[in-house]
Amino acid sequence: MTKDFPxxxxxxxxxxIGMRLIRAEAREAxxxxSVHAEAVSAFLSRFPDIDFAFSLMDTSIEARALGCPYEFMGRVPAISANPCASPDDVCSLNIPEPWNADPMRINLESVAKIRTLTGKPLVSYVVGPATLAAHLCGITSLIKISRRDAQGFKRILGHAGAVSRRYAECLLKAGADFIVILEPQALIFSPKTFDDAIRPAVEKLAEIIPQAILHVCGDTNHHAAAFSExxxxxxxxxxxxxxxxxxxxxxxxxTLIGNIDPVGVLQKGRHDVIREKVLHLMDAMKGSDFILSTGCDMVPDTPPENLDALIAAALDWRKQKSAN
Amino acid sequence: MSNALQSVIKAIDELDFDNINNVVQICLDEGISPLSIIQDGICKGLDIVGEKFNTGEYFLADLVMAGEIVNEVMPNLKARMNSSDAVQKGKVVMATVKGDIHEIGKNIVCMLLDANGFEVIDLGIDVPAERIVNTVKEKKASFIGLSCLLSTMVGSIGEVVESLKREGLREKVRVFIGGACTSEQLKDEMGADVYSATAVDAVRTMEKMCGAMT
Incomplete structure (x- = not known):
């Protein structure tokens, strides 16, 4: 993935952080x-050395398009009730046509607007099959189904994956170059369950995305090898x-992408600590296919100067290695 | 130990949801007391599940499944217990903090505490600090367990601690935190007492503290 970039x-x-720069709330962006694109534009102007443009992350889009109720919890929309109790319930849901289904349509318009603003590679998101399934069924119900009805679990994942797949096709047409498959619920299940059921559904989704990235947050030490397969x-x-x-x-x-702590280091850390962590990580990953990023989405309250410190450290490292 | 109790342990260890009611009923038919079924069967099964979780053999889904199995039989067992059996180790107010709706971790801790003899007052998700502290006051609880997954909401932990201070309750209550975004460092920053990396750790630490308090 990074072979053209030494x-x-x-x-x-x-x-x-772009929302903070334009003083917009997540609800507006x-x-x-227009507000979404303005936030991205402000972010890219403030941090011109960042190599990618990202749309805002929202893990509720697909579930809301399928009719799940939501509430704003803190700053983000969160699914507040799970309408499906069985594999049949999930599989009876029509796959939304994204350009006709809010909030997919809204986000597609945002991505299309961002595309016109920047020539940088544009990254957008879909949720993975297990994460969407958890929104639809509730995680406890989904776990019970996974243990007691393996085929039903696979049917749910297949249908959820088809929803994200159709949405991903439209994101690509709207201008996204990379699509990150957000699959935090993969962490809940064992690596074996991931291998047997979740991975085939993720692969089916990813096969239509030329540049797909799998993102799972949290402590994935036990799962990372399974993810890499x-x-x-x-x-x-x-x-x-x-x-x-x-x-x-x-x-x-x-390519491994990450993994500076977005809260403990980037939001709360001193600049010297941020620098030390970045340099340590880049030294450790020298020669590997690697992109420096945060382990997960940054908190809007992160001081912009802290992100400056991350970028400065990375640029210094690059400069030093180029000179060598 | 009787074969019937061994079967309860095995059903929980093997996450056998479909068999738990049968094996518990066999215990009851053999005259084993509900308290013994809980302490010598269910808790021992949960210990094994917890250990397997700690060693990476089991995962969160398995803990949740174990919780569902326990929830399946606990109402029946509790209804059969004598009031003299119901000796509680301590009262714990549990909540997912304001602004966060993740409940798996909290529910697992609630289940483990309940099975291990604590009285659990589960306030649910997205709970404001004021409600948590009012419940502590009303129920005279010794512990608060706060679950927080979203890094954006860690400030809600500090709000609970501050609210306890304002009410003059801080020295009477131990505040536990857990969840994906929590850490020892966050515990210190927020003024909480204990950070638990896992549900099992939380229960063990609370049990030790109860022992020290009695």
Missing amino acids: LPLIAPLGTS LFNP TASIIGISLDWQVDFSQLKDRVGLK
Whole structure:
């Protein structure tokens, strides 16, 4: 993925800071394509050395398009009730046509607007099959189904994956270059369940995305090897609990993306600590297929100066290695 | 130990949801007390599940499944217990903090505490600090367990601690935190007492504290 770039690219998941820069709330940015695009534009102007443009992350889009109720919890929309009780319930849901189904339509318009603003590679998101299934069924019900009805569990994942797949097709047409498959619920299940049921559904989704990345946040140390076996994805984005230096030789040709702690280090850390963490990570990943990013989405309250410190450290590292 | 109790342990260890009611009923038919079924069967099964979780053999889904199995039989067992059996180790107010709706971790801790003899007052998700502290006051609870998954909502933990201070309750209550975004560092920053990396750790630490308090 990074073979054309001899030095690590810089791609922190920080677009939410863009909302702060334009003094917009998530409610406005996620529901209004003009505000969304303005936030991304402000972010890219403030941090011109970042190598990618990211749309805002919202893991509720597909579920809301399927009719799940939601509430704003903190700053983000969160699914507040789970309408499906069985595999049949899930499979009876019509796959939304994204350009006719809010909030998919709204986000597609946002991505199309962002595309016109920047020539940088544009990254957008879909949720993975297990994560959408958890929204639809509730995670406890989904776990019970996975243990007691393996075929039903696979049917649910297949249908959920088809929803995200159709949405991903439209995101690509709207201008996204990369699509990150957000699959945090993969962490709940065992690596074996991931291998047997979740991975085939993720692969089916990823096969229509030329540049698909799998993102799972949290402590994925037990799962990372299983994730790296996923076909049709070119990169794996993991959280700060994973030691990339231990993982880098086990991911084959996939790019590792991460994994500075977005809260403990980037939001709360001193600049010297941020610098130390960045340099340590880049040294550890020297020569590997690697993109410097945060382990997960940054908090909008992260001081912009802290992101400056991350970028400065990465640029200094690049400069030093180029000189050598 | 009787074969019937061994079967309860095995059903929980093997996450055998479909068999738990049968094996518990066999215990009851053999005259084993509900308290013994809980302490010598269910809790021992949960210990094994917890250990397997700690060693990476089991995962969160398995803990949730174990919780569902326990929830399946606990109402029946509790209804059969004598009031003298119901000696509680301590009262715990549990909540997912304001602004966060994730409940798996909290529910697992609630289940483990309940099975291990604590009185659990589960306030649910997205719970404001004021409600947590009012419940502590009303129920005279010794512990608060706060679950927080979203890094954006960690400030809600500090609000609970501050609210306890304002009410003059801080020294009477131990505040536990857990969840994906929590850490020892966050515990110190927020003024909480204990960070637990896993549900099992939380229960073990609370049990130790109860022992120290009695």
